[in-house]
Amino acid sequence: MTRPLRSNLQPGSTLWAGRRAQWRALGLNDEELTRPKIAVVNSSSKLSSCFSHLDEVAAEVSKAIREAGGVPFEIRTAASSDFITSAGCGGSYILPTRDLIANDIEVAVDGALLDGMVCLASCDKTTPGQLMAAARMNVPALIVSCGYQQTGEYKGESVDIEEVFLRAGYIASGGITVDELANLADNAVRSPGVCAGMGTANTMHIAAESLGMSLPGSAPVQALSDKMFDNARASGRRIVEMVWQDLKPRDVLTAGAFRNAAIAVLSVSGSINAVKHLQAVAVEAGLDIDLYTVFDECARTTPLLAAVRPNGHGTIAEFEQAGGALTLLKRLEPLLDREVLTVSGRRVGEVLAGVQPGAPGAIATLEQPLSRVPSLNIVRGSLLPGGGIVRIGGTEGRTMRFRGPAQLFHSRDEALAAIKAGQVRRGSVVVLRGLGVRGGPGMAMTSAVVFALDGAGLIDDVAVITEGQLSGLVNKGLVVGEASPEAGDGGPIGLINEGDEIEIDVERRIVDLHVPEETLQQRRAEKREFGVPVPRGWLTIYRDNVGPVHEGAVLRNSTR
Structure with a gap:
């Protein structure tokens, strides 16, 4: 089977000659140059x-x-x-x-x-x-x-890097010591x-x-x-x-x-x-x-x-x-x-015609699944018109509704310090903003906040909305990830004030901000800036050109 190959340039051309010189120096012969x-x-x-x-x-x-x-x-x-x-x-x-x-x-x-x-x-x-x-x-x-x-083993039990990542969030609450965490880390990865x-x-x-x-x-x-x-x-x-x-x-x-x-x-x-x-x-x-x-x-x-x-x-x-x-x-x-x-x-x-699956075990059947609760849920609403994602993991009995006052944080470290100091209020909606693809930039990592809330025994008593990135391992609590559009791109999440009431209803797939429109109009007239300074270089280029996360967070004008 043959067809013209784009790699085979016109013999005698400048590009062909330069390429031939380079690739012959790498040891390719005439026949190989046409493959x-x-x-x-x-x-x-x-x-x-x-x-x-x-x-x-x-x-x-x-x-x-x-x-x-x-x-x-x-x-x-x-x-x-x-x-x-x-x-x-x-x-x-x-x-x-x-x-x-x-x-x-x-x-x-x-x-x-x-x-x-x-x-x-x-x-x-x-x-x-x-x-x-x-x-x-x-x-x-x-x-x-x-x-x-x-994965590895520690004290007779299986341990992997996911466990290390999760347990690191317990340091702030005293749920694990630094030495214990180090021992877990030392044994978690074996290849x-x-x-x-x-x-x-x-x-x-x-x-x-x-x-x-x-x-x-x-x-x-x-x-x-x-x-x-x-x-x-x-x-x-x-x-x-x-x-x-x-x-x-x-x-x-x-x-x-x-x-x-x-x-x-x-x-x-x-x-x-x-x-x-x-x-x-x-x-x-x-x-x-x-x-x-x-x-x-x-x-x-x-x-x-x-x-x-x-x-x-x-x-x-x-x-x-x-x-x-x-x-x-x-x-x-x-x-x-x-x-x-x-x-x-x-x-x-x-x-698939030639696939013969074995007896149900680690992979269940459509007729007898592990759960029919949707595992990933897209939520939209007045707060997040672009959308956010809630991972339920198919777990029955998880909290699907939450309504409470906003408690605002603008960095991972700020939120972690508040958790450690016991300042996060039960019944609140913890909002992490200014951390999206432009504000972060590149979606600052916020998984540690979720793990710290879990370690502090708060994960079932608060909800979380974050513009930042969540590890694929986050699967506890009511957490809305990848909130879009972000505050740094003019999204409604940037209009929230401390104490504003937020409603999340996963079954109805909504996340709404309960603030009168006239109040929001007044806030839009205010100058509100989000995001962190970044050093000149790749992050600056990315921040200035990236599109919204709900559109894939691709660089604008990068597609054909």
Whole structure:
């Protein structure tokens, strides 16, 4: 199978001559210079165990590409870890890394006119950034899930990094000592890979397969396992076929594919971060689709089929052993669009036709689900016309309504200090504002506030509304995350005064500010500024160009 390749420039041209000189110096011969040229997109980093194994994966993918008749070119991108990169500027660098990754990839792949790419997906922001780049450039692309980490043991009990993250919030209330927390941290992670729970990383790996952008049966997977390497090699071989077939991301990333991904995320009570990430990918794919509305609609008919930590006591390893995303999709088949295409070259219905799920266990059935309570709930109203997200996790008996006076905070540290000092009032709605994609910028990390409220025994006696980012592990209390539009972008949340009454009703999907309109008009005339100063550089560029989170928080004018 052959077709013209964009990487093969006109012989005799200046660009051709320069390229030939560079690539012959790398050892390529005349025949190799005409083959499909594939980017192996690698976010390897020794800053975090999430990425520390990716060089090994890249080597196997590159070998498979060569054996299939392609020429691999390894390229590097930025990499951020919530546990490492969050130290600087209050965590502001984390979300903007997603868009930096997308642009890193564009510069390398489109700049060199490569023919396709295999993206090594690891921690939270790599998968959506890679999907955004694939959708934007629309060259043949595959996502390879590079696995979750092996968890540890402490005092005879299983411990993972999620537990460390949660328990760190108990320091302020005295629920744990620094030494105890250190011992947990010392034993939590036993291998490279992403967090071993249904946080953002594993959610996005499952979403990538549900979108059809990963080979069927590839997520989730334990890092450095035989299965992970087998999937990586198969992806290396498959991308060469995709280049010859000219199978492109926009052939796969249809409205039906995004609906399938939303259903899959809802069925496992995935991270709320997946909503904005999928919206961003849809925007880059040129689709006019509102993922907030899609999630809202699908939540009414999609039950909970898996209760992986923090949604229950199940583990991601048990979920994988039960068949992972492929078995999950087979269980969900009556709800899915079976006609959408996947990177395997087969349609979803064809892929699922050969799947034989085992007995219900870690993955329940539609007939006997774990819960029918919607796991992710989109709430809108006079306070948040763009929307916010409440993760219930399918848990029966959770608080679904709350009405109380606002207690305002404008930084994570300010809120944490108030919790430690016993100043957070029971019955109040804790509002964290000025921390969104522009004010943060990049959605400052506010999960610690939720964990601290839990540690102080307040989580069931207050509600929380935050513009900031929440870890995919947050699954306690009534917490409205990713509030939009933000105060820093002129949203109504910026008009709240201390003590204003706020109503949240998850079942009715509303979040309203009960203040007379004439009062709000007077406040609009006041000068109110939100957000924090940031150093000149990437964060300034991001703040000045990012769009609202309910529209995917993509950089304005970045899409085609």
